Amino acid sequence: MKNEFKALIVQGDKKFSIKSAKTDFTGDYNKEKAKDALIKSKIEVSHLQEKLYASATHSLLIIFQAMDAAGKDSAIEHVMSGLNPQGCQVFSFKVPTSEEYKHDFLWRHIKALPERGRIGIHNRSHYENVLVCKVHPEYILSESIPGFDEVKKVNKNFWKQRYQSIRNFENHLAANGTVVLKFFLNVGKDEQKQRFLDRIEDPTKNWKFSSGDIKERALWDEYMKAYEDAINETSTKESPWHIIPADKKWFARLAISEIIADKLKSLNIKFPVLDETEQGKLLETKTALLNE
Template identity: 40%
Template sequence: MDIKKYRVTPGESIHLSDYPTSDENRIAEDELLDQHIPKSVEELKELHWRLHAEEKNGVLVILQAIDAGGKDEAISYIFSNLNAQGLRTLSVKKPSDTEKKHDYLWRIHEGLPEKGEVGILNRSYYEEVIAPRIHDLLEEEEVPDDQDVWKMRYRQINDFERYLVENGFRVVKFLFNVSKDEQKKRLLERIKDPKKNFEFSFSDVEEREHWDEYQDIFAELVSHTSTEHAPWHVLPADDEWFTRYIVTEVMNDVLREIDPQYPKLTDEDQEKLDEAIKKLENE
């Protein structure tokens, strides 16, 4: 698979319409489920074990989408296969009163990975350049006198991500690009299926009224924050299983670059290990 076709070139000004919500060249679902996804997930599990064992690097995964874009399902079907000891997940929701008293990046720190971990942000600090614009939520003191607040935040986010990368934490960003028709279909499924009612929020329908605004803001933030050190990947999210496969393959590509290895025992530790083996075998 050519994962580069989904990666946004740094410095490129994009429109989401440039990225199809469905890939006409996608692999057939049966083939994905029977062959490609199981193989890709197995590789991801092995690479993640090595990352966790080596404890030299970490990976921060950012999942952004409009409602019903497919983020939760990607976490359920892909990342749930990984070793729980080397995985952490944080869902970024409406900020609490305490969180509002801090800078906008403060609340995501508990979701940042340790070395040897993959950290997943289900939504992320990028919400702070989306929701406040849609609903005019910025406080007066948050607006600088002499510059565009959104461009300022893009710069701050780029600096923050560079800081993470330079300290051994790769940043992998996915935008689930779902069509308005597909979102409607998924929301109706949530409403009509009693087993999925818990996933539905009345605000999901209300937010559809801002569809065009969301599309413009997503395009702008991706254009300003897809960088060499932390590029965005725009996914054809109407194709649910194909999107999950792309996510897995991008993760594998990142971890292959890191190339984590199982730690090698010192001669002294190997001797102790051999003694422990003999002791157990002679019981």
């Protein structure tokens, strides 16, 4: 992996400072160079996905988290466009349903995990429970957790336990063959403002805009603190966070694709090899077909 992309990884031995993270970083790339590189990277990911699907020994869970208008949807669209749909599943998580609220916060995400051989993409994820819920702790009351019937009880110990639950969950996945890739698309506040204005001005993008987006934007500092805390608490050697500068969508897409390709290559997955008996059957079948 090139140094431009290695620098975006936050592991357990590093502390992440969101103020120090550049949202407009593009390394040595310009738009045209990145566009060409993305095409090559997508082809590589496609070939690697075929091995992943054929071997059925690992699964890959890709998590996207970001503020509104950071480009999650378009990143999924552009980076994953070369994948075989048979081996890929995409889930977008909204406000929990009444059924989901009757279970623990991980339940609906466990249900959506990819099978071995497949790639699962989660547009928002279990991290919403330590991000939006931390900014709005009153949401925790809807989970009906015993002993947590008042907002004041959702304290530091509560969040410490929730981070631990996430680390345990992801460690369990890693130990059982699911590779977790976590991407935080880090968009700047000024860039978000411009993208909101673009959505308002373009009738074809009006549907993407909600008045609630502005209310959440007013809590920008609280969200940045929540992201910083979550990343530092849950970025481990097995499941590190990748901080993707998102002001330039063309660079964000390339960085994501390169990181996915690098992770798949590191698994050293091979196509299944048939034993002698099965190879013999193939030769018999070939002979029969040629003699038709």
